[in-house]
Amino acid sequence: QVQLVESGGGSVQAGGSLRLSCAGSGYTDRDTYMAWFRQAPGKEREGLAVVHIGGGYTSYADSVKGRFTISQDGPKDTENTVYLQMNSLKPEDTARYYCAAAERKRSLIARGTWLVPSEYDYWGQGTQVTVSS
DSSP, rough: OOOOEEEEEEEETOOOOOOEEEEEOOOOOOEEEEEEEEEEESSEEEEEEEEEEOOEEEEEEETTTEEEEEEEEETTTTTTEEEEOSSOOGGGGGGEEEEEEEEEEHHHHHHTTTGGGGGEEOOOOOOOEEOOO
């Protein structure tokens, strides 16, 4: 059973930066994707960035490309930590940010389906990010 715990959210002014962390444990397969999503009140959950923990491949949503960077520290045995460095933050980036993991999935990045929340088996509890103008 994969467990995910996010941290690093908070309040920041527009133009500022934050780094989110997602500590994952319980992985049994390197063919696993870890992704960051966000959800603002009244809006659908939006995929932001993904990394394949075995190969290090990444992909980004157009809305954050060039501003957000996903990286990982691992994998180490059954654990992996994924980060989301967020720069040049805007008020519209205000949302609850979630980490998600998809085990034993094939070609999520190549197929473009990494953006689909239903592809992910495990979710963290989320961390709030608030950007003020």
